[in-house]
Amino acid sequence: MPNLVSEVRLAVRSLARSRGFALAAIACLALGIGATTAIFSVVNAVLLRPLAYKNPDGLARIYTEFPKFPNGGLRRFWTSGPEFLELRRDLRSWQSIDAWRLGGVNLSGSNEPLRIVAGFVSGGLMETLGVQPRLGRVLTPSDDVPGANPAVVLSAGLWNRAFGSDPNILHREVWLDGRKANVIGVMPEGFQYPPGETEPAEMWSALQLDPARPGNRGGHNFNLLGRLKAGTNLEQARQEAAQYVRATGQKERATPNQHMLDPEGHPLVMFGLQEEVTGSVKPALLAMFAAVGFVLLIACGNVANLLLARAESRQREIAVRRAMGASTAGLIRQFVVEGILLSLGGAVAGLALAFGCLKLILSAAGASLPRATEIGVDPTVLAFTIGISIFTGIFFGFAPLVQSLPRPLAETLKAAGGRTTATREAHFLRRLMITSEIALALVLLIGAGLMMSAFWKLQTVRSGVQPEHVMTLRVALPRELYRQPADILAFWAKLEQRTRTLPGVLNAAVVNGLPPIRPVNANDTQIEGFVQKQGGPIQNIDYWNGVGVNYFSTLGIQLVEGRFFNESDGAASQPVLIINETLARIYYPGQSPIGKRMRPGFDDPWRTIVGVVADVKNAGLDKPAGTELYFPMPQTEGNFRSASVVARTQGDPVQMVSALRGVIQELDPALPVSAVMPMTEVMAKAQARPRFLTLLIGLFSAVALGLAALGIYSVMAYSVAQRTNEFGIRMAMGALQGDVLRLVLRQGLILGVSGVGIGAAGALILSRLLRGSLYGVGAFDPLPFIGMSVLLLAVTALACLSPALRATRVDPVIALRYE
Structure with missing residues (x-):
């Protein structure tokens, strides 16, 4: 124990003499360990930790299917x-x-x-x-x-x-x-x-x-x-x-x-309960974990490069200590202690960063991440962080010794006594690590590019509605107090009429099922004259929707054929329906459905189709539109007790919330109001998960790009410092500054091109893991691959530029005199 204490003190003094190196190493490790700890906290809580029930492995979901x-x-x-x-x-x-x-x-x-x-x-x-x-x-x-x-x-x-x-x-x-x-x-x-x-x-x-x-x-x-x-x-x-x-x-x-x-x-199908809870996000979270692992590897590569550079300056120290009788085990123990101190410093700073990252993740994830309330830095996560720290510390501890221990003592003393360049093995190791960093950074950048491309395409999807300047809220009528269909229909009619007359409201309606995400109905519906064919559609409709007369105009849903509902479509009028384009295409191919009849549930009265409207997304913006039919609310016989109010306003829809609540309170003070939000926010919630994943991988990619640029810069700067005499001699023999500039830039770009080639192959693997999260983007989309490769090469060139310019400013006379 006394030896360990003295070794810790010696390591602290050694690192204190190299504050710049120690702070740079700790900062790199903090970024890598912090990001890794944050994502491992998510993976542990969502995927690894058993559900908080008794013997959760014995629980399973049982479903039916209609293939x-x-x-x-x-x-x-x-x-x-x-x-x-x-x-x-x-x-x-x-x-x-x-x-x-x-x-x-x-x-x-x-x-x-x-x-x-x-x-x-x-x-x-x-x-x-x-x-x-x-x-x-x-x-x-x-x-x-x-x-x-x-x-x-x-x-x-x-x-x-x-x-x-x-x-x-x-x-x-x-x-x-x-x-x-x-x-x-x-x-x-x-x-x-x-x-x-x-x-x-x-x-x-x-x-x-x-x-x-x-x-x-x-x-x-x-x-x-x-x-x-x-x-x-x-x-x-x-x-x-x-x-x-x-x-x-x-x-x-x-x-x-x-x-x-x-x-x-x-048929019947069965799946383990935990698999069902996490299955939809498992591929994306594992891809995120791999991505943040890349960030950690890049950070470790930077620290290893810093340690190798520092090790070359410590060859004389190591040689002298060996000559004075220091054992190999003692030297290993001393430098491992230094490495562990660096890693623990990075871990402490990384944990602080991890807490901040978790707050960002939870705020960005919203309700899109299952088990989000269970996410936190628990003992398992702390053990994971400490384990990473100890492993990296031991790994880094060997860096100063890899060059000197295999060499004879006399050779080490001779090499350390004069000024020389690093060994060929050290050059190769540094270049190998930088190439690996560039490759890992490119994998993340291409993954981010694919996610951003998919998210952009999701923004351009036609939802079928115009959400701007529309306010929504939801109201439900209790069965015990609204028993009669006439009472239900009267309430919806009054709510609709009073909302439309509010100052600042252009139009308003009630709707049972609000897009773009709602549960599928899959209701049997008899279609007059329909003959079922082998392998063809059956008489079942994905969505039934009771709507107010002004629903389509309020949300800007386009009329394709026929007419919208109007005030004459009352309870005593001929029963009518409006269908969407998908339903018309499937059940009335090549003909007009106007005037045709359908009977919901096979026992309701026949209803005549009076209009066809454009498709509206109901299963999510990234899913195809299903079949949908619309009932005029006065003809629903009070079947819909819960409905959303949609109101198109002249200005900011949020300013109408108080007035809308007031209308409901006037009609029934006991009714609670829920889901109060602008329609634009409703649409945004439908994109919460892809937005969350895009944000995460974008952040990690930016960190990886910065770390890779720092690594390239440090290696090139060290290389220029080591080759100062060489550049002086070249310039003394007639080389121009442009020749030296091109020489250094070419050396850096060779590393960049090598890393880009390896990284592009790795990106193909990551893109396949992300395939389920990429809307409208293939596993190999050339634009992100080419664009991110060019970006990384440009960053590589910029990182090499400062060392290259420094090389052109070498004074040949001073270099030759020193030589």
Whole structure:
């Protein structure tokens, strides 16, 4: 221990004598370690850390699918009530199978009415998760009996926000959509179910699905969670499910509208719960982790170059210490201590940087990143950072010794006694590291270029609406207070009419489903005269939308054929529809659909198509438009209890928020208002994930470019300093300043071209990892590859320029006199 203390003191004194070197090395390491720690914190929380449930590896999602539906089929789809009850009864691989659905509810009984997302779960689901509540108890099967008194469990966030963390919250009465319920529990901080939702549930209540009336087989409204029996794995459960579906299909072949399980038309699929939560972001996060690893390697390469340069100036010190009896082990131990001190200094500064990076990441990610609330610098992340620091410290500690220890002592003393250039091996090692840095930087730059190109193309996508100067908010009518269809329709009509008459409002309407992201409906719809063909579309429409008369003009949706809805399309008028271009193209190819008839749900009245409008994006800006039909709100028979208000304004739409809220409060003071935001912000939220990924890789690329430029500069500056005499002799023998300038620039550009060649090959691999995040951009898009290669070569030339100009200013007389 005394030896170690003395070695630490000696290392500190040595680094203090080279403050500039130490600060440069620590700064490089801080950038690399800080960025790596921040991204590892994200990867650890999102991908690596098990979900916070009991035995999470045994949990899996169970879906149905409709592979033959249009646009590639319906994948990982919900189940119907009858399917859920049958699967829970018949499948033997599962200890439990539970259902849930999410829905917006109006919560009263707190400080003010709130619109929240609630999870309605079957009675055993919360017990299956195995998470103990903070207060009270969780929902049980006894709460799930039809007709039982409604009970609710609150999230810790809602308990704090709406009830001020009241310790006496248990058994308090609240109202969900006007229906009285009792609070029976509060979940612990951080609990979330289902995990990974962009709008997580803040309250849970019993589903109370009646086995005697579970709904029809076409009503796919439920998500399923299963826990495997002990000793059973997911593959065995899949095999059992496949046999079950085959037997069901053989026993009772489905017609197109029966929705019976069938291996080809309506199979079951199952996936591990953690895989489902993180699968959509896993490739992009792994690519980000690889990218930030490149930043760390570039930073380490810079530090290694600094250490090699410093090592050449310490050859005499090493030789003298060896001559005085210092052992090889002692020298190794001394320089390793110096390397670890440098790395620990970089780690401390890097951790401070990592906290700042995490704040930036979380603010930029918003709700686009699953499990974002779990991200932080925890013990695993700290261990990772310390591990990186110790490894790099040991690695760097050997740098001063790689040139001197293999050489005989006499040769080292002789070489260190005079002025000489570095060894050929040292030159080669430095150039190899710089070439590697350039290659790694190019990989990141091309990745950033691809992401920016994809994000730019996403901005140019036609959403089908004109979002500027439009304000939106959402209102839901509780079932207990608005029982009659006439009451519902009257409310929407009054809301629409009063909003339109507000000063500053040009037009306004209500709409059930607001683009550009909304859940798919996939509703059966009878199409008059339609004959189904093998492999062709079936009578099912992706989106149904109830809209006010002025909806299309308010959002600027273009009319393609026919007419818009008007005031004459009332409840007593002929039932009508408007369809989108995609629906017209699929079901009425080569003909006009105007005057044709459709019947939603196969049991509604026939409705006549009066118009065709341009496609509007509903599944996301990067997804193709689905089929969509529009009902005039007065003819919806009160089926839509929840709707958004869209108001086109003369000026800044945000200034109309107070007036819009006032209209709703006048109509019903108990109604909460939610999702208040300009339409431009609604559109921006649809691009949150690609924006987040583009920002991250752009930042890392900028850091990598700066570090690579610093590395090139340092190597070229050192090379010029080592070759001062050579340049003096050349100029004394007649070489011009331009000749020396070209010589140095050529040396640097050779390194740049070599790195660009290697980096372009590596970028192809990264681009394949990012392929799922690149909208409208192929894995090999020539523009980012060429543009970023030229940029990096330009930066290389600029980094070489200052050392090259310094070389041209060498005085031949002084150089020859010194020689």
